[in-house]
Amino acid sequence: MAVGVCFAGFLAGNAGIGLMEAMLLAIGIAIQNIPEGAIISMPMKMEGSSRKRAFIAGVLSGIVEPISAIITVLLINFVVPILPYLLSFAAGAMMYVVVEELVPEMHNGKKSAVGVIGFTIGFIIMMVLDIALG
Secondary structure, three states, X not given: OHHHHHHHHHHHOOOOOOHHHHHXXXXXXXXXXXXXXXXXXXXXXXXOXXXXXXXXXXXXXXXXXXXXXXXXXXXHHHHHHHHHHHHHHHHHHXXXXXXXXXXXXXXXXXXXXXXXXXXHHHHHHHHHHHHHHO
16 A cells, blocks of 8 residues: 555656665565465465465565555545545554564564564665655
8 A cells, every 4th residue: 555655646746756766665665575475375385385475475475565555546536635644554554463473473483583684674774765865
């Protein structure tokens, strides 16, 4: 939905969102889909599913995102007035997942410091990109 909201804002022309911002968000979401698909595929393969079935399930786990983006762009007249609220909802949903699921999970196991260090490095990279890209 976030990608669709950004492209809808770009197409509307008055939301202050440029093509570069929308493309960067789409690329970021696409990169995020790689580990998401792996999280789906790897346990399936370990439990005995075929490689092809595990791969297809991993790919299909991310298919909802382009579908939601297209639906959001098609509803551009409805989306633009509530654009700030939709972007806030998308950001809040991601923050909820990180705080509720990922942060507690990275403290489990013997190498919990690796998760914390990875989280910190990722946060620093995102802040640098945010400042560098405006």
